[in-house]
Amino acid sequence: MYTILKNSVKKLLPKKLLFRFEPFFRKLLRFHYKGNNYQCPVCETKLNTFIELEKGDLLCPACGSRSRSRRLLQLLKENNLIQGKVLDFSPPRGFYELMNNALKRSYYPTDFENQFLAHYHYDITAIPHQDAYFDLILCYHILEHIPEDTKAMAELYRVLKPNGVCFIQTPFKEGDIYEDATITSAEARLKAFGQEDHVRIYSVEGLKQRLEHAGFKVKTTIYEAAKNDYNGLKSETIITAYK
Structure with a gap:
């Protein structure tokens, strides 16, 4: 329906x-x-x-909200992370409203292509903030859209404070990362990567290695879904990157 x-x-x-x-x-x-x-x-x-x-x-x-936003909120609350300066890439409407009400001026929601509610329009490969500015970065389903993803990861590391946390999620596949810069049409990208505006499919290990190369310490966590979970949570993999 x-x-x-x-x-x-x-x-x-x-x-x-x-x-x-x-x-x-x-x-x-x-x-x-x-x-x-x-x-x-x-x-x-x-x-x-x-x-x-x-x-x-x-x-x-x-x-x-989708399952991933609900679980992310659960993790933020459990770890007392809804505080300090928070950079949030392309937040869904409900999540944006909650975080904006909680953090006010220390919340930095950004969306490069004006498809989500946001106060800013940052290029993730050239974030206009000084080094070590943010306490928390939320980067959910962003990096698979970015051709220069290693440059984006370097920027995330640069603007994150020491002991800061960055939560990252993308679609994942088994094996190696699959990317091909010659695939440029929406139709071809849909067939190759699962969505018209994706430029690669990460593997968990491949993304972890690229983040570590950028300087992050990385933790990978697999969450299993309980049947008929009261909060509508599904099975998923979340990468937590630390500086």
């Missing part, structure tokens, strides 16, 4: 209007999915169910 409704609205409204009126559509969905079986930790809405997407991810109908 959700996918059919979303595709119908996409055909009727331009992308900018759809983004602008998303909170209104979410209010309608919130009413329809309201219940007591689950709860989204991002918007704290109690639900009868999450929306299951095509690839198995779970979407909160009230705020649009």
Whole structure:
């Protein structure tokens, strides 16, 4: 139902209007999915169910958060990391609102292509801040879009404070990193990398090695999903990079 409704609205409204009126559509969905079986930790809405997407991810109908945002919030709270200066690349709307309310002026949400709510439009390969500026960096599903990813990693390391933390996630594959700079069309990239604007698929070990080469100490954690998890968390791999 959700996918059919979303595709119908996409055909009727331009992308900018759809983004602008998303909170209104979410209010309608919130009413329809309201219940007591689950709860989204991002918007704290109690639900009868999450929306299951095509690839198995779970979407909160009230705020649009995916499993990865909900688990990231859980990790930040458990480790008391929602403080200090925080750089957040392309945050989803619900996560942006929560972090912006909690951190105010010390929150730096950025989106290079104006597709997400953000105060800034930083190029990740040339971040306009002094060395050792941020306490925490959130870089979720960004690096697979960046042709010069090692340059981006060097910048993340540069602007992170000593003892700072950077949470990183991308799609992963088994084996080696797969990339080919000659693949440039949207159609070819979709076929090769799984999405029209991706330029590679990382392996966990390959991404870890590139981050270590940039200077980071790296921890890889695999989280397994509990059946019918109350907060709608799915299995995933998260890389934590330390300076």
